[in-house]
Amino acid sequence: MSIRKHYSLDSSTLKLTPDFVNGLLTLVFLKTNTEKSGLFFSDYTLKHYLEKEYKYDIKIITDEQDSLLNKSTGERRILLFKYLINQNPDFLIIDNPFDTLDTRHVKLLKSQLYDLSFHTTIVQLYRRKEDVLPFITTELNIDSEYKISAKKSSEVRETITSSELYDEFPQSLSNFNSTPESLVRFENVSVSYGDKPILRAINWEIKKGESWYLKGPNGSGKTTLINMISGDNTKGYGQKLYLFDKQKGSGESVWDIKQKIGLFTTNLTERFDGSSTVIEMILSGFFDSVGLIDKPSNLQSKIAEQWLSLLSLSTQRNTRFSTLNESQKRMILIARAMIKQPPLLILDEPTSSLDDIGAERVIALIKRIVNQSNTALIYVSHRQEKNLILNYTFELIANKSGSYGICSKSLL
Numbered sequence: 001m002s003i004r005k006h007y008s009l010d011s012s013t014l015k016l017t018p019d020f021v022n023g024l025l026t027l028v029f030l031k032t033n034t035e036k037s038g039l040f041f042s043d044y045t046l047k048h049y050l051e052k053e054y055k056y057d058i059k060i061i062t063d064e065q066d067s068l069l070n071k072s073t074g075e076r077r078i079l080l081f082k083y084l085i086n087q088n089p090d091f092l093i094i095d096n097p098f099d100t101l102d103t104r105h106v107k108l109l110k111s112q113l114y115d116l117s118f119h120t121t122i123v124q125l126y127r128r129k130e131d132v133l134p135f136i137t138t139e140l141n142i143d144s145e146y147k148i149s150a151k152k153s154s155e156v157r158e159t160i161t162s163s164e165l166y167d168e169f170p171q172s173l174s175n176f177n178s179t180p181e182s183l184v185r186f187e188n189v190s191v192s193y194g195d196k197p198i199l200r201a202i203n204w205e206i207k208k209g210e211s212w213y214l215k216g217p218n219g220s221g222k223t224t225l226i227n228m229i230s231g232d233n234t235k236g237y238g239q240k241l242y243l244f245d246k247q248k249g250s251g252e253s254v255w256d257i258k259q260k261i262g263l264f265t266t267n268l269t270e271r272f273d274g275s276s277t278v279i280e281m282i283l284s285g286f287f288d289s290v291g292l293i294d295k296p297s298n299l300q301s302k303i304a305e306q307w308l309s310l311l312s313l314s315t316q317r318n319t320r321f322s323t324l325n326e327s328q329k330r331m332i333l334i335a336r337a338m339i340k341q342p343p344l345l346i347l348d349e350p351t352s353s354l355d356d357i358g359a360e361r362v363i364a365l366i367k368r369i370v371n372q373s374n375t376a377l378i379y380v381s382h383r384q385e386k387n388l389i390l391n392y393t394f395e396l397i398a399n400k401s402g403s404y405g406i407c408s409k410s411l412l
Contacts, residue, residue: 004121008136011095011125012355038121039084042095043353046080070193073100073349074218074382081109091121098131099352102217102382127355169372170306172341173286173299176260176374179343180245181208183376184229187240190402191224198224200402204394208343211370211377216396220403222380225396226346229378231257244343258288262337262345262375266352269329272321278332279317282307285336307335311365327358331365341373348380363388 039045052058053068061076061083062068068076077100084092094113098106110133113122117135126132132139184206191199199221206212216222227233228241231254241248243257262285272281272290280292282304287294296304308314311331316324321332330350337345347366351359363385370377370390379390391410396403 005137006122008124008132008139012127038091039089040093072218093123095125174340176343183344185242189239191235197402200404202405211390213390213393214380217398220396220398260343262342264337265348276321277318281321282335285339327354327361330362345375346378
C-alpha cells in the first residue's frame, strides 16, 4: 500500500500552464521542504523537447540515432515519462497521462505510477473521472482565486445525449451522388520507412455509409494509413490503393481527393486558433480555407446556421473561435469538416484531452452524423467510448515485419 499522500485535481474547467501548476502545487504541497524537486509530465513539456529537436537538433529524450519527430503522440508520451522518472523527482505532476495511449501502454504506465507512488508524491490532473489512479488519497478543488479545498464527495452533473441536440440534421449543398460504392480500398499495400517496415499486406475496403473504428497500439501505423487516404502521404503511389475507385497516382490531384474527405485531427485546434468567429470557422469548410476568404452564398450561410443550431451554439455565432472551450472547438471543427457532407469523414482522436461532459457532447454529435447522414466514418481513438457503437473495426496488429490488419463486424 502506498505510504504517501497523493492528489488529484479536475483540470477540465481550468486553463493550466506549467508555471501555474508547478508554482501553485509546489507551494501548497511542498512548502515545508524547499529542497524538494519536481517535474511536470504534460504536452507542454513534450512540446518543449520537440522544439529543441526541431529548431536546434538537440535530442534530450531520445538518443542521437532516434528522433521524437518520427514518433506518434503516444510513443512520445511514453518516452517523456521514462525520461522524467529517471530523474528521480521528489514529486511528479502528471497532466492527463493516458491520453493517446493504447490499452497496453495505459496498463504499463499505471503499473509504473503505482511503483513510483511508494517514494514519489504524485499530483494527477485529470479530465476523465475514470482515469483517476486508485492510490490517490486526496481530491482537490481550486477556485478562481487559487484557493484549495477538498472536493465534495457527491457531484451531480447532466448527461448529454444525442436526443438533446437539435432535431433536424443540416441539409447538404454538395452533390456527391456520382460517388462510387467503394470509397477506399487497400489491396496488399505495404509501407516501410528506410529499413523499418510499418505496414504489411494491408487489405481494407470502406464503402458508402459505413462506420469504422480504426484501432491499434502506438506506432502501429494508424497515422500512416490515415495520411495515405487523405493525400498527405505519398507511400500509396505505385501500389494498389484505390480512392473513390481510382488508383492512387492515376491522374487525380490531392485537391480532388481532399474535396471528398472531411478531416479532423487534434492539432487543427491550434492551426485554426486565430481571429475567426465561430460562424466564419464553419463557413470556411465550404472553401477549405483557414478562415473565411470568400463571401458565402445565402444557402451556404443557412446551412452553417443549421449546424450551429444542431450544436446548440447559435448564441456563440459571432464569438471568436479561440475563446471557446475545447469541446466546443472540436464540435465546430467537426461541423466544418462535415458542412459539405463529404462521402468520407476521418476523425482522429476527437475526444482526447476532453472532460467527461465534453466527450459526451462530441460523441453525441458523431452519433448523429453516423445515423443521419450518408457520410462514411473512420474513427481513430485509443479510448473505447462506451456510448459509440460503429459498424466495423479495423485493427492493426503490431509485428516486427510490419503491422497487419484484421477486419471485424460489430455484434450489435
